[in-house]
Each structure stands twice: as structure tokens, then as C-alpha cells.
Ligand SMILES: Nc1nc2c(c(=O)[nH]1)N[C@H]1C(S)=C(S)[C@@H](COP(=O)(O)OP(=O)(O)OC[C@H]3O[C@@H](n4cnc5c(=O)[nH]c(N)nc54)[C@H](O)[C@@H]3O)O[C@H]1N2
């Protein structure tokens with residue numbers, strides 16, 4: 001089947017292609033070409049993969065007259081079988097925005113002014129040298145992203161850890177999937193996704209925990225929708241306080257109070273254990289820790305959790321029965337767990353369900369501790385965040401020595417006295433003045449970190465040299481001392497890996513604008529200017545081309561779990577992406593890991609010895625060895641603990657924040673794609689019918705949301721969200737407002753309101769539990785909130801009737817209660 005995009009804003013998941021268990025998901029090729037362009041006009045199609053979420057949807061970029069003119073899903077790829085989500089169909093247009101950064105900028109007398117590359121890079125390298133001489137490597141911090149390519153992270157990881165020798169290297173993956181990695185490390189002592197997308201083709205029960213897949217991995221959701229429409233459909237469990245599309249299709253929708261996930265999953269485990277829906281043979285052979293877990297979950301009968309979570313006990317029982325009777329269980333976990341209270345402890349309990357039920361390493365039996373960003377997996381694998389490259393264990397000296405051999409440096413020059421510094425701690429060091437150069441690449445912390453008033457003041461601290469490498473003059477770039485203009489997806493070549501370990505090649509289709517350069521070039525240039533050298537006096541970073549960097553990265557993965565040695569650029573061209581491990585033993589890659597209950601958890605091989613889930617303290621090597629001498633899966637129990645900030649008389653509600661289908665993060669790309677921007681043009685706040693009635697709100701009122709950190713104003717959207725909870729999308733910063741952020745005025749960014757607090761084990765900030773209040777500013781400022789009606793944000797009140805939906809129009813056309821910029 002081939003579909004054109006005409007109605008994809010209004011019908012985001014497109015037409016159904018039903019299929020049954022064990023069958024192959026049918027192909028459906030989605031295409032969008034610019035107005036007036038047909039496939040016959042296209043000069044060439046250039047292979048790439050999606051960069052606006054972690055699903056790894058393969059696509060080809062259409063090029064005409066050396067300009068991008070569209071995209072088409074790749075039918076032959078294992079991930080998407082030709083399909084594309086809305087952000088990918090339209091988001092590429094941002095590449096050609098007139099306001100791309102095209103020249104480096106430096107701050108002179110308080111103003112950012114254009115300069116040349118030599119001046120900008122000399123300022124960065126010169127200051128680095130000075131700081132190294134004066135204070136040493138701890139003066140320098142790198143904060144990168146989940147949106148560059150593997151080659152770039154590996155280069156950054158090498159120059160930062162192996163060259164400069166700083167331990168202050170993290171990515172925005174800390175905000176994103178640090179908990180995915182942490183939960184996998186706790187249960188399996190190593191990162192790496194047990195599941196595979198093909199598990200959807202086989203599963204009879206699919207459980208989604210805090211994961212609005214319909215909006216955030218919309219192609220994966222199409223796969224589930226197609227199973228639901230086919231013979232013998234799977235049953236769905238949805239755990240989310242909002243009425244998402246996932247909830248709408250679920251057999252059981254559990255809508256707990258935010259921050260109570262551990263109590264809920266403990267109750268599910270309670271039922272599984274007391275009914276003995278347990279695979280004892282599997283447990284005996286392949287896991288440790290069952291005694292402690294079964295003892296712990298006995299404290300959480302459904303009635304206890306029902307009280308904590310404020311949901312019916314019978315619903316918990318029903319969900320547990322589905323889990324307990326599943327033959328092929330697939331679970332996915334995302335931000336409703338990772339960014340909520342007790343993130344790692346909660347995500348680990350989902351792993352526990354799979355371990356006690358023996359639901360691993362076979363078709364339909366998988367866990368997807370999801371990623372969010374397109375290349376987050378690579379940040380983790382390559383040492384771009386708080387990990388060492390190749391899933392090496394920083395607390396295992398032999399691993400550090402091995403890495404030093406690969407890099408040809410002295411092991412003592414790679415810092416490993418403690419785990420690499422997490423970003424919230426790096427911000428603290430900047431605040432205290434010990435980090436004096438912070439290099440931010442591919443992330444926009446002035447909108448995406450919690451408690452923005454604090455972050456803004458940190459980023460503007462006297463004495464800090466802030467370097468920002470981006471493609472637009474973002475809210476963060478506006479605060480920088482040096483701005484480096486980057487080339488992005490479609491303008492540079494590299495590889496990246498999605499959540500189910502599928503590696504894709506994304507090739508350069510067109511030239512970057514002006515003097516913008518690939519991130520790889522910028523990092524290599526910096527290493528050269530610093531004259532970083534290996535033990536023998538050779539250049540530490542000897543490569544300049546992406547493929548050379550990839551070949552070096554492959555060597556670094558040899559024999560490690562994420563083994564890439566069997567992959568080449570050529571092998572990735574033409575066909576489907578390939579799943580690691582891919583090596584001599586598995587030349588075509590590996591559909592599943594952890595088959596036959598074999599894990600990467602041996603004390604000498606594993607990536608992590610785990611942490612205490614309450615304090616976050618890393619386990620000593622000997623503690624791990626005595627707990628798990630033969631490298632089995634680890635069942636880790638956890639008691640429920642309430643969120644740190646609970647509702648009070650002054651702040652009676654709970655605020656959660658998150659995403660909408662049509663936008664990506666701080667909207668630097670989707671806000672510049674007209675169709676996507678029109679579909680969700682302005683910030684809104686979701687509240688329940690009950691809370692609206694009690695507070696006297698109606699749809700479209702302008703409201704003020706306040707937490708102890710700040711104030712945001714947003715239009716009220718009344719939805720089926722659970723009582724007591726407000727939801728704000730976090731996409732709206734200040735780059736496209738007239739005034740920008742004004743110090744004493746109400747803000748627009750959700751993170752004005754969020755708290756400086758993080759999970760003890762993963763160090764992931766808590767974006768989804770804060771106490772808040774809401775007050776009316778102006779009644780009826782519009783007929784309805786500017787929010788999509790096709791998604792979890794759908795209004796439960798019908799306020800306005802528009803004409804016939806027009807194909808390709810804004811989300812408004814799918815329903816009646818939306819006002820868009822275009823409509824005004
Ligand atoms: N359209 C779109 N897609 C994206 C992105 C995007 O910006 N836009 N970003 C990508 C990235 S980087 C990420 S990380 C993913 C994130 O993808 P998701 O995790 O699916 O997205 P969120 O909206 O952050 O959160 C998911 C759900 O968590 C629920 N939730 C909040 N608090 C709790 C809680 O305490 N318990 C439970 N059980 N649920 C709770 C919210 O109601 C929300 O529906 O999406 C990726 N895909």
C-alpha cells in the first residue's frame with residue numbers, strides 16, 4: 001500500500017493494515033513532498049532515518065535542485081515497513097529555515113556578533129588551555145545531546161575523557177533515558193534492550209507504563225493498532241493518569257496519582273507472586289533476589305496500592321490477571337515512570353515482572369525500556385554521557401585499562417574515581433564556580449532543564465565561558481559567549497541506533513547553510529587546536545571523516561555487548577537497518593538478546609554493579625560479586641516512598657508535564673514546520689472536568705499555574721485527565737515570542753514550574769511530580785484552547801463548530817474545539 005500524506009495532520013496514524021500474531025507487518029509507504037513536487041521531479045533519494053524520536057523509522061530524503069523537497073518511508077526497513085509519523089512527514093522543512101545559524105558568533109561588549117571559525121574556535125581552545133593550566137580538567141564540562149550521531153559522541157567522549165581528562169561529561173539523555181539505562185543496569189547489570197519491535201507481532205499482552213506511544217512513537221503505535229485490528233489481537237494495559245489514545249484502546253487503563261508507580265507495580269507483583277504465576281524453573285536457573293522481592297511485594301496487596309494510587313483495587317487485580325496469564329508479554333516503559341517519583345525503582349519492577357514470569361529472550365516476550373531521542377542509545381554507548389564507551393564499567397579497573405588500550409592513552413588519564421558527573425551536578429558546579437567552561441551541544445537547557453529561573457542565572461554566571469553548538473539561536477544560544485553553527489541531519493553523514501538496537505545510516509543529502517559545519521568537524525577541529533595526543537605522541541583523534549570515526553568506534557565495541565564489528569557503512573546502505581550485536585558470530589545482527597537466560601551480568605564483564613535504589617550509592621565490586629557471582633538477572637525490590645513535593649493547602653494540585661504528537665521538545669524544528677506549528681500553536685494546560693467545575697473554569701479561559709518555583713500562563717483545556725492533576729506541554733519556550741522571557745512576568749515554559757530534584761539511582765530530573773495551583777486570569781479569552789483534539793489533549797467539552805475538515809489542514813479540522821494561528 002502507498003499513501004500520500006493529505007490527511008496526516010488530521011489522521012496522524014493513517015490507514016490500517018491489519019495483521020495477525022506471527023505474521024509479518026504489511027508494508028505501507030508514507031510520502032510527503034513539497035507543494036507542487038511529484039516523485040517524477042525528484043533528482044535523487046538519499047537514505048536516512050528519523051531524527052525526531054527514538055523509533056528509528058527509516059526514510060529517504062527527496063532532493064531536487066540541491067534542496068530537500070520531501071521524505072518517503074523505506075519499505076524494506078525492519079522498523080517501520082515504510083511508515084512515517086507526522087513530525088517526520090513535515091519536520092524536514094526546518095532545515096531550510098531562513099533563521100538557521102550560518103556563521104559563528106562571539107560575545108563582544110555584551111553583544112553576540114558574527115565572526116569567523118578561527119576566531120571562535122581559538123577562543124574556545126584558548127580558554128580551555130588556560131583553564132587546564134590554572135585549575136585542571138575539572139574546570140571544563142561538556143553537556144551534549146541525544147540527537148547527534150554515534151561518530152560524533154565517540155569523538156567527544158574520547159577528547160573529553162581520554163584527552164582533556166574531565167569527568168564532567170553528560171548528555172540531555174540524563175533528562176530522557178538515564179532511567180532506561182539505570183533500570184537495565186540494575187536488573188541485567190548492563191544496558192541493552194532485551195526487546196525487539198517484532199515482539200509486537202507476537203505478543204498477546206502489551207503493557208505500556210507511563211508511555212504515550214500513540215503520540216511519541218507513532219509508527220510503533222501504528223504497528224499495535226494494526227495488530228488490534230487483525231485476528232487474535234493482543235490485550236493492552238495502560239498506566240497513565242491521562243486519557244491517551246493508548247488508554248482508549250486498553251483493556252485495562254490504570255490512571256494512578258502521579259508519583260505512585262512503585263506502589264502500583266508492587267501490587268501487580270503481589271498478585272503474580274500470591275497466585276504463583278511464577279516461572280520457578282526460570283527463576284532458579286537465571287535470577288537472584290526472589291526471596292527479598294516476594295517478601296517486599298507482600299506488603300502491597302491491591303487494597304493498599306489502591307489507596308496510595310487512588311484507583312480501584314479490582315482494576316489492579318484485572319491488570320495482574322492479564323499479566324499473570326500472558327503467554328507472550330511485551331512491556332514498554334517511558335517518561336511517566338522515568339521522570340516521576342522513584343523512577344529507577346519503578347522501572348525495575350517492570351523488569352521484575354518479566355524475570356519472575358520468564359518473559360525474556362523469545363518472540364513476543366520482551367521489555368522495551370524505551371528511549372526518547374533518536375540517538376540517545378549512542379550517547380550512552382559511546383561515552384557521551386555518564387558512561388564509558390562500549391558499556392565499560394567505570395568501577396572495574398580492567399575495563400578502564402582496556403579502554404586506555406583502545407585509545408592508546410595511560411589508564412590513569414581517564415577519570416574513573418567516581419561515576420561521570422550528571423548534568424544537575426554539573427549545573428551546581430557552574431553555580432559554585434568550579435566549572436568555568438561549559439560546552440553545550442545539541443540541547444537547549446534554558447527551556448528543557450527544571451527550574452528555569454535558576455538555570456538562566458547559572459548559564460549567565462560571571463566567569464563562565466558558555467559555548468553553544470546549535471543550528472538556531474535558541475534561548476540557550478542567546479546566553480552564550482560563543483555560538484557555533486552546526487550542520488544537522490540531512491546535511492551530514494553518520495549512524496545512529498534506535499531503542500531496539502537497530503543501527504541506521506543517515507547520509508548527507510544537501511550542503512549545510514552558510515558556514516555551518518558538521519558537529520564531528522567541530523569536535524575534531526577542537527582536538528587539533530588543543531593538540532591532544534595519545535601515549536606515543538600521535539594525534540588522539542586521528543580521523544576527520546564519519547566513516548573513519550565509525551571504524552574506530554567499531555574497534556572500541558569489539559567483544560563488548562554492543563558489538564558493531566560486523567557492521568559497515570556499505571552493509572547499512574540499500575537495505576534495512578541492522579540490530580547489534582553484529583559480529584563474526586552474528587553477521588546479520590541479533591533480533592533478540594538474553595535468549596536462554598544468558599545475561600551480560602558476569603562480574604568481570606558487566607557494565608555496572610548497580611546501586612542502592614534509595615540512596616543511589618554505587619555497589620562495591622565485592623558486594624556485587626557476592627550477591628551475583630555467576631552473572632544472573634537481579635530481582636531488586638523497592639518500597640514505595642511518596643514524592644518529595646506533595647499537594648498542600650497552598651498548592652493543592654499535582655503538575656505533570658510532557659509532550660504532544662505534533663511537536664518535538666523545544667520546537668526548534670517542528671515550530672518551523674508550518675503544518676506542525678498550526679496543529680499546536682500555543683501552550684495550554686489540561687485539567688479535569690471536576691477540577692474545572694470546582695474552580696469555575698471553562699474551556700479556553702486564560703489561567704495562571706503557580707508552583708514554588710514560578711508562574712506560567714496558559715489557556716485551559718478541559719480533558720479526561722484524572723482529578724487533581726494538571727498537564728502542561730513543555731514545548732513552548734520564548735524564541736518565537738515577541739518579548740522573550742521577561743523576568744517578573746508569567747512565563748510560557750513548563751520548566752518555570754518544575755523542581756530541582758532527581759532520582760537517586762539514575763539522577764534523572766523529576767519533571768512529572770510537582771505541587772501546583774491554578775487561578776483564573778481572564779475568562780473565555782478564546783472559544784477553546786489552542787490544543788490538538790486528535791490526541792490525549794482532546795477536549796471533553798464541545799465549544800465551537802467549524803466547517804468541513806480540509807485535508808492537510810491543522811488538527812482543528814479533525815474536530816471542533818481548536819483555534820489556530822491560521823484561523824485567526
Ligand atoms: N511527538 C513527540 N514525540 C516524541 C518527542 C516529542 O517531543 N514529541 N520526544 C521524544 C523523546 S526525547 C521522549 S523522551 C519520548 C517521551 O515519550 P513519552 O514518555 O510517551 O511522553 P511524555 O508525554 O513525556 O510522558 C508520557 C506520559 O506519562 C504520563 N505520566 C505523567 N506522570 C506519570 C506518573 O507518575 N505515572 C504514570 N504512570 N504516568 C505518568 C503522562 O500523562 C504522559 O501521557 O518521546 C519521544 N517522541
Ligand SMILES: Nc1nc2c(c(=O)[nH]1)N[C@H]1C(S)=C(S)[C@@H](COP(=O)(O)OP(=O)(O)OC[C@H]3O[C@@H](n4cnc5c(=O)[nH]c(N)nc54)[C@H](O)[C@@H]3O)O[C@H]1N2
Nearest residue numbers: 176442443444448469470486488657658665666668730767
Ligand atoms: N518539563 C519537562 N521538561 C523536559 C521533559 C519533559 O517531559 N517535561 N523532557 C525531557 C526530555 S525526555 C528531553 S529529551 C529533553 C529535550 O530537551 P532539549 O534537548 O533541550 O530539546 P531540543 O529542542 O530537542 O533541543 C535540541 C537542540 O539541538 C539543536 N539541534 C538539532 N539538530 C542538531 C545538530 O545536528 N547539531 C547541533 N549541534 N544541534 C542540533 C536544536 O536546534 C535544539 O536547540 O527535555 C527534557 N525536559
Ligand SMILES: [Mo]
Nearest residue numbers: 175176372373
Ligand atoms: Mo527524551
